[in-house]
Amino acid sequence: MLEVTLIYGFINSVILALIALGFSLTFSISGVSNFAYGALFILAGYMVWIFVNLLSIPFAVAAILSVLLTALLGAGLYRFVLLRLRGLVISEVIATFGVGLAILEFFRYLGWTGFEYTLPVFTDGSVMIGNTYIDHQRLWIVGAGTSLAVGLYLFTHYTKVGLAFRGIAQDERTALTLGVNTDRIAGISVAFGAGLAATAAILILPRGTIAVNEGYDVLVNALAVCIIGGLGSTAGVVAASFMLGYAQMFTDSYLGPHWKMIVPLIAILLILAVRPSGLFGKQKELEERI
Amino acid sequence: MTSPSPHSEKSVLLSVRDLSKSFGGVKAVTGVSFDVREGELLGIIGPNGSGKTTLVNLITGFITPDSGEVVYRGRNITGLMPYRIARLGIARTFQMVRPFTALAAFKNLIVPLFSPRVKSLSGGRYGDRDAVAKDLLEEVGFERESSVTYKPAGSLPHGYLKRLELAKCLALRADLIILDELFSGLSIAELASIVPVIEKLVVEGKTVIMIEHRLRELFRIANRVVVLNFGTVIAEGIPSEVMQKDEVKQAYLGSED
Amino acid sequence: MTTKKRKERLDRGIKVRSDDIFALTSYREMLYVAVPSVLPVAVLLILPLILPTYWQKVLISTSVFAILAMSWDFLVSVGMVSLGQALFFGVGGYLAGVLDHHLHLPIWLTIPLATVLGGGLCTVCLVPVLRLRGIYFAMVTLVLPLMIERIIEATGFLGGTEGLTGLKPFPSIYAELYLIVAAMLLVLFAVRRMMSTDYGLVLRAIQENDRSVMSGGINIYYLKAQALFLGGCACSFCGAFMTHVYMFVGMPAFALDYSILPIASAVVGGMGTFAGSTLGAFILVPLSEALRGIGGLRTVIYALSLTVFIVALPEGVFHYIQRKYKQFERWVEVER
Numbered sequence: 001m002l003e004v005t006l007i008y009g010f011i012n013s014v015i016l017a018l019i020a021l022g023f024s025l026t027f028s029i030s031g032v033s034n035f036a037y038g039a040l041f042i043l044a045g046y047m048v049w050i051f052v053n054l055l056s057i058p059f060a061v062a063a064i065l066s067v068l069l070t071a072l073l074g075a076g077l078y079r080f081v082l083l084r085l086r087g088l089v090i091s092e093v094i095a096t097f098g099v100g101l102a103i104l105e106f107f108r109y110l111g112w113t114g115f116e117y118t119l120p121v122f123t124d125g126s127v128m129i130g131n132t133y134i135d136h137q138r139l140w141i142v143g144a145g146t147s148l149a150v151g152l153y154l155f156t157h158y159t160k161v162g163l164a165f166r167g168i169a170q171d172e173r174t175a176l177t178l179g180v181n182t183d184r185i186a187g188i189s190v191a192f193g194a195g196l197a198a199t200a201a202i203l204i205l206p207r208g209t210i211a212v213n214e215g216y217d218v219l220v221n222a223l224a225v226c227i228i229g230g231l232g233s234t235a236g237v238v239a240a241s242f243m244l245g246y247a248q249m250f251t252d253s254y255l256g257p258h259w260k261m262i263v264p265l266i267a268i269l270l271i272l273a274v275r276p277s278g279l280f281g282k283q284k285e286l287e288e289r290i
Numbered sequence: 291m292t293s294p295s296p297h298s299e300k301s302v303l304l305s306v307r308d309l310s311k312s313f314g315g316v317k318a319v320t321g322v323s324f325d326v327r328e329g330e331l332l333g334i335i336g337p338n339g340s341g342k343t344t345l346v347n348l349i350t351g352f353i354t355p356d357s358g359e360v361v362y363r364g365r366n367i368t369g370l371m372p373y374r375i376a377r378l379g380i381a382r383t384f385q386m387v388r389p390f391t392a393l394a395a396f397k398n399l400i401v402p403l404f405s406p407r408v409k410s411l412s413g414g415r416y417g418d419r420d421a422v423a424k425d426l427l428e429e430v431g432f433e434r435e436s437s438v439t440y441k442p443a444g445s446l447p448h449g450y451l452k453r454l455e456l457a458k459c460l461a462l463r464a465d466l467i468i469l470d471e472l473f474s475g476l477s478i479a480e481l482a483s484i485v486p487v488i489e490k491l492v493v494e495g496k497t498v499i500m501i502e503h504r505l506r507e508l509f510r511i512a513n514r515v516v517v518l519n520f521g522t523v524i525a526e527g528i529p530s531e532v533m534q535k536d537e538v539k540q541a542y543l544g545s546e547d
Numbered sequence: 548m549t550t551k552k553r554k555e556r557l558d559r560g561i562k563v564r565s566d567d568i569f570a571l572t573s574y575r576e577m578l579y580v581a582v583p584s585v586l587p588v589a590v591l592l593i594l595p596l597i598l599p600t601y602w603q604k605v606l607i608s609t610s611v612f613a614i615l616a617m618s619w620d621f622l623v624s625v626g627m628v629s630l631g632q633a634l635f636f637g638v639g640g641y642l643a644g645v646l647d648h649h650l651h652l653p654i655w656l657t658i659p660l661a662t663v664l665g666g667g668l669c670t671v672c673l674v675p676v677l678r679l680r681g682i683y684f685a686m687v688t689l690v691l692p693l694m695i696e697r698i699i700e701a702t703g704f705l706g707g708t709e710g711l712t713g714l715k716p717f718p719s720i721y722a723e724l725y726l727i728v729a730a731m732l733l734v735l736f737a738v739r740r741m742m743s744t745d746y747g748l749v750l751r752a753i754q755e756n757d758r759s760v761m762s763g764g765i766n767i768y769y770l771k772a773q774a775l776f777l778g779g780c781a782c783s784f785c786g787a788f789m790t791h792v793y794m795f796v797g798m799p800a801f802a803l804d805y806s807i808l809p810i811a812s813a814v815v816g817g818m819g820t821f822a823g824s825t826l827g828a829f830i831l832v833p834l835s836e837a838l839r840g841i842g843g844l845r846t847v848i849y850a851l852s853l854t855v856f857i858v859a860l861p862e863g864v865f866h867y868i869q870r871k872y873k874q875f876e877r878w879v880e881v882e883r
Contacts (some may be wrong), residue, residue: 033686035630084858090628091857094810095683098854101807102847109843130879216693223686258701261694268687269675350762376764388756397748404749405764419745462764 004132005253013245014145015204017238020225021152022196029165030186032082034074035093036100037197038219043103044070044198045210046112049118059120060233067198074194080185086186094119100219108212112208119206141203148199153234165189171179224264228271230278239279243267302519303328303497304380304466309348309358318344319521320514326466331488331498333508333529335519337541342501343385345518346470350382351375362466363381376409381464383455395432398454399423399445402461413465423461430457431483443534449480466497470531473504482505505533517541552878556870583872588732597725603720607792609832610727611785614734615645615809616816616824618778621738625774626754627677631688632782633805634672637695639660639665639783640646644711644796654715660786665783670776677771696801710797713788723792733823738821750774780868808832809848811853817863826865 023037034040044066051062056272077099085091101278126135145157156162176182197218229236244267252260271278304326311319314370319341326332336342347353351372359368367375376382381402390398400443402408403419429436438450446454449501452472459467467504469488473481481504489511491498502508509529517525517532521540525532594606615632622629642661646652652660676687700708717723739745750759751768762765790796808831809824816827831852835845856863 035689081854081858090623093628093630094814095854095857097689097855098811101803105843105846105850109847188847208632218692220690223690225869227683227686257699261697261701265694269688272577272675272679282750352758352761371766372758372761373764373766376762381764382762384759384762388754388759390752391761392755393748393752400745400748401752401760401765402763404745408765458759458763 001157001253005129005249008163009249009277011134011142012249013242014142016221016225017149017241018141018145018203018214019197020222020229020241021148021199021234022123022193023222024229024234025152025196026151026189026193028233029168029189032078032092032186032190033089033090034077034097035097035219035223036077036103036191037193038128038215038217039071039100039103040074040194040197041182042203042210042212042215042217043073043105045119045205046107046117047198048202049117050118051211053116057247063202066202067193070198071191071195075187075191077194082190083187086183098216104212104215113209113211115209117210118200118208119210121206125183129175137203144199148196149234149238149289156234161185161188179250202217221264224268226278227268229280233278243279255262300328300330302326304349304499305361305531306345306349307359307361309345309355309360311344311348311355317521318479319348319355322518322521322523323358324516324523324526326497326499329492329495329512330496331372331492331500333512333515334499334501334518335503335505335508335515340518340541342518343520344472344521345520346468346501349375350468352381353403354546373405376462377405379407379463379465380468381459381466381467383452383459383470383472385474387448387451387455389443389451389454391442393443394440395443395446395454396420396423396427396439399426399457399461402458408461408463426460427454427459429460430454430487432457434465447511448475449477449484452476452480453484453487456484464496466499467491468501469501470501471503472500473502473507485536487513508534519525551881553881554858555879557875557877558873577689579585580644591728592730593616593719595679595728597690600720603724605833607723607727607830610682611730611789612808612812612832613731613825613828614781615805616828617734617821618781618817619809620813620821621742621781622774622778623769623813624742624754625750625777626757628685629688629806630685630810631777631806632809633690633692633801633803634695635665635669635779635782636693636786636789636805638668638779638799640712640784640790640796640800641667641705641786642668642703642783643787643790644714645705647714647791651712654791657715658791659841661787661790662780662784664778665776665786669779669783670765670772673775674772677768677775679700684765690799692803692806696798699798699801706797708798710795710799712795714794714796716794717791725787730784735821735825804846807849807853808835811856813863813879814853814861815856815863817865817867819868820865823865824861826868827863830864 004188019041023034024032026032026037043239046265047066047069048059048062050216051061051065057065077096081095081099082092085095121135121137122140123136127139128134158167164175164185165188167178167180168185175185221244225237225240228244229238229240247258247267248263251263300468302325304454306325307323309319309322311315322341322345322540324332334342344353348355351367351370351374354369361365361367362375362380364376364433367378369481373464389395390401393400397420400419400423401421403416409416424434424439427439432439432450432453438446443451443454452475456472459469472484476484485507488498488500492511499513500508504511510531515525516523516530516540517535519537523536524533595603598606617635619629619632619633639661643657643666645849646657646660647654672691676684679687699705705711717726742751749765750770753770757767773785786796786800790800793857809828812827812831813824815825815831817823831849835849838845838848841848860867
């Protein structure tokens with residue numbers, strides 16, 4: 001029992017990190033909290049499903065296509081909605097929330113639920129670790145999640161765009177005076193976040209069916225991880241994912257699955273009481289928060 | 291220059307003891323200690339990034355120090371919430387002036403006038419806040435009954451906004467007023483009209499701490515200055531002597547007139 | 548030299564210096580000032596008598612959403628963006644349900660009790676996050692109702708998915724109608740009056756610059772908690788009211804509709820005036836009834852109208868009308 005919990009807790013943690021990375025990236029760079037994030041996640045899932053099942057495009061191509069299209073949609077969201085609202089935090093939140101809601105509720109209206117709405121797994125089969133069976137897809141998730149986190153770190157620390165990202169994250173005005181087109185970088189950051197949401201969807205969704213409600217769950221989990229970890233810190237996201245991931249899994253095994261849902265909430269409240277800036281939050285954030 | 295001697299026997303109002311704060315490895319303020327005596331005008335100067343504003347935030351409770359303490363009238367106020375510190379009579383201005391833009395200039399003063407401190411100081415009654423606010427604005431140099439008093443604060447010129455910030459401190463009836471770069475961005479004419487307001491405060495017995503970059507204007511009115519560099523106190527004393535010290539010259543080399 | 552035109556706006560002559568002081572010189576001017584507030588009130592008091600039954604029901608839900616929207620608008624003007632008005636609504640609804648179902652209290656006790664207890668309960672729930680600004684508060688309020696819904700579903704607590712049924716109804720539909728219309732008008736005028744006092748002014752100042760308010764010696768957390776309590780009470784009242792209208796309370800009380808439609812109403816109507824939020828509700832709710840045929844697509848339309856309005860017409864309908872009413876507009880030529 002303990003072994004299963006430990007292994008599945010690990011996988012659950014990686015899933016949470018995968019979900020939260022995109023949201024955290026966008027926020028840390030442009031200060032935009034993309035509340036359409038969960039909707040983009042689900043949208044990417046349905047996109048792949050449409051490509052594969054209705055247009056008979058091979059899965060690999062469909063996956064790449066949907067990541068690109070979702071990223072493009074993110075860029076569009078920035079260009080046509082967020083650009084006009086920059087700096088008005090309340091309006092940004094409401095506008096992105098509205099877009100996300102429209103997407104999710106549209107799919108609910110279409111009524112696309114059920115067993116046929118599933119994405120294919122990358123490879124079939126399972127392996128045995130100790131006494132626990134783990135299917136290949138979960139291994140893919142762990143592998144991809146880890147490499148994404150590492151890749152993202154390298155990207156933001158060693159590439160030109162990545163450094164520009166960090167530049168405007170630290171001080172938008174200074175970056176502006178140094179000739180960084182902050183609007184463009186912010187647009188790219190939203191697109192990047194959207195692309196990451198799509199990647200996460202393609203990796204995670206094959207575990208079950210595509211369901212509209214999962215869009216809300218994804219958003220809630222991403223928010224929880226980011227609040228706990230301290231927005232904008234990759235290390236924080238990873239640490240918070242593991243805290244939350246294991247806490248959820250242990251609650252699931254020992255108290256029952258019902259109580260799993262309140263774990264993020266309790267965790268948020270606890271962290272706010274103990275360390276309002278989040279695990280790895282900086283002073284700048286603390287000032288933003290309180 | 292005023293000599294510090296008449297003030298030296300006065301009691302210590304605020305005492306900063308070994309205050310330190312670092313942000314993610316960067317030491318903003320390290321081991322800063324100094325006293326502020328009742329009725330004096332203390333200047334705090336230092337090059338950009340020397341930790342002046344952090345120091346103000348530490349004293350007024352907007353940031354909690356990593357170590358050290360702030361003692362006000364013999365009471366340890368370290369870690370108190372900003373509004374509690376304000377209620378004890380420590381008012382501050384902000385370097386970045388952000389008024390309540392949609393409100394008329396005099397209505398901006400309603401906020402401090404609404405605080406329990408004002409109520410208890412005026413014998414349990416708030417009185418006519420609008421009238422008090424207009425009087426206060428006149429005190430800091432708004433022309434009486436001119437339209438500028440009634441204009442939305444968002445449309446006021448910079449000089450008036452600075453005066454408005456000062457008026458907020460007066461509204462709170464603070465005993466210790468901390469002015470964070472009040473003079474920055476003001477024209478000579480605007481300075482000439484605001485300096486007497488500050489001098490009058492000191493005459494009335496208020497204690498003032500001024501964080502300043504405009505040394506010439508500051509030295510004319512300050513009794514004493516504390517010089518910060520890289521988050522530590524490098525010199526302290528009367529203005530004319532302090533500027534003769536080598537450390538201070540070095541810190542300011544090329545960065546000040 | 549080309550001539551271009553620009554629009555010039557002039558206040559109508561009657562306005563004197565501030566928004567609430569007028570110099571009236573004739574009955575015509577008095578009418579001009581009085582009509583915008585008297586006319587809607589008169590219409591609202593007559594409407595319940597003349598509407599057909601179906602539209603009476605619509606008027607009830609419109610009024611409920613108007614109150615929710617005003618409460619949202621109020622919280623926003625104190626700097627708290629709630630994405631979960633459903634929390635307040637649901638808590639009020641369930642409280643009324645429990646008071647009726649388990650304690651068998653009469654309706655004239657359940658509603659006031661649920662109103663006050665609901666406001667208090669929500670405030671207690673949200674006190675830990677009061678220190679958070681802007682989006683962080685929004686995040687937590689978004690999460691809460693979703694989670695409560697899941698918990699009730701999963702644990703079967705409070706009737707689980709079945710909800711609590713067989714609750715006491717109102718004596719007549721006119722009691723329902725006049726109670727909710729009166730409540731809406733009361734909230735509207737009370738909150739408008741309150742926001743123009745010094746107390747309201749300080750509340751609004753918190754939204755603009757909380758640090759400055761704090762340095763004015765004001766405990767913003769206490770004020771925010773008070774605002775939360777007031778906003779929560781208004782919504783809890785709606786929840787309790789609807790519980791007795793439906794004679795049922797269940798998980799739908801925490802539905803997303805109760806969070807999103809108030810926001811949409813406030814945004815479409817125009818934020819910050821409360822009359823705007825009410826107007827928004829009176830546009831969107833009847834509209835959505837007319838669009839009933841399209842079912843689930845309604846939420847999509849709210850959501851899109853929300854986004855479109857906040858991007859394209861952020862001032863909202865009310866400000867637009869108000870401007871037309873209070874100002875002359877004319878095109879004047881400018882030389883360049």
